[in-house]
Amino acid sequence: MFLGHFAVGLAVKRATPQVSLGLLLAAPLLLDLLWPVFLLLGIESVRIDPGNTAVTPLDLHDYPYSHSLVMALGWSLAFGAVVGHFYQSVRVALVGGALVFSHWLLDYVTHRPDMPLYPGSETYVGLGLWNSVAATLLVELALFAGGIWLYVRSTRAIDKRGRLGFWALMATLVALYLAAVFGPPPPDVPSLIGGSLAIVALLGWAFWADRHREPVLPPAR
Numbered sequence: 706m707f708l709g710h711f712a713v714g715l716a717v718k719r720a721t722p723q724v725s726l727g728l729l730l731a732a733p734l735l736l737d738l739l740w741p742v743f744l745l746l747g748i749e750s751v752r753i754d755p756g757n758t759a760v761t762p763l764d765l766h767d768y769p770y771s772h773s774l775v776m777a778l779g780w781s782l783a784f785g786a787v788v789g790h791f792y793q794s795v796r797v798a799l800v801g802g803a804l805v806f807s808h809w810l811l812d813y814v815t816h817r818p819d820m821p822l823y824p825g826s827e828t829y830v831g832l833g834l835w836n837s838v839a840a841t842l843l844v845e846l847a848l849f850a851g852g853i854w855l856y857v858r859s860t861r862a863i864d865k866r867g868r869l870g871f872w873a874l875m876a877t878l879v880a881l882y883l884a885a886v887f888g889p890p891p892p893d894v895p896s897l898i899g900g901s902l903a904i905v906a907l908l909g910w911a912f913w914a915d916r917h918r919e920p921v922l923p924p925a926r
Contacts, residue, residue: 706811707882708845710734712852713807719859721800722920723792726856727912732788732804734904735780736812740771741901744894751897755890758817758835762890763897765819774830775823777809815841838886845882860918867917874910 714730721729731738743749749771754764770776781802789798813820816831834841853875862868891897 706815706845707885708849708878709811709815710737710808711878712845712848713804713811715852715856717800717804718856719920721794721797722859723794724788724797724800725912726915727908728788728801729804730911731908732784732801733808733811734908735784735805736771736777736808737901738904739780740768741898743768743771744898751894753890753894753897758833759838760815760835760841760886765816769821769824769826772809772812773821773823773826774809777806781805814844842886846879849879859920860915861921862918864917867914870910870914870917874907874914877910878907 710733711730713733714726717729718724718726740749744751749769750767752764752766753762755762757764765772784805785798785802788801789795791797809820813830814832815834817833817835818829818831820829820831822828822830834844862871891900
């Protein structure tokens with residue numbers, strides 16, 4: 706899943722208005738930010754296998770430290786503890802940890818059974834939404850639209866940068882997603898790693914756009 710991860714970060718802005726959108730998006734994307742780093746280090750591996758599912762050409766056969774259930778829980782607790790301490794807020798800690806774990810839950814829905822329960826597990830899970838392009842598009846685009854709607858209801862632009870910058874980012878995300886679904890597969894694993902790490906630039910964009918917006922609703926209880 707791609708847009709779905711962004712959607713949950715957008716959706717919780719009202720609950721933690723003091724936290725930048727960049728960080729709220731980084732949390733549900735954390736596992737996918739760790740993954741290319743682990744690929745570079747040789748801790749995990751991936752194969753490019755066009756036709757592996759209808760949506761993705763990747764054979765995700767070896768990513769127990771970034772995407773197993775137990776490690777996802779561990780990363781969630783660690784992230785929540787760090788951001789909660791930084792903001793001195795239990796609410797931020799809980800939201801941050803939940804956002805990180807939401808990645809595993811959404812991936813569980815989309816992936817074929819290739820997600821291990823823990824490093825060394827012989828049990829793999831996944832409901833396989835990626836076996837249908839139409840169903841995947843419906844779910845991801847609906848989640849993304851909902852996330853945008855909640856974010857826009859919770860903030861307002863204070864200048865043109867906050868308005869145009871935000872909507873340009875949203876359009877870019879949709880364009881990247883459609884290119885990934887309907888475009889050619891990555892030519893090799895290094896190119897895949899580079900593209901995955903480029904997500905950091907999108908997070909920086911979100912930080913910048915969010916600085917030019919302000920909350921319009923009190924925090925959700």
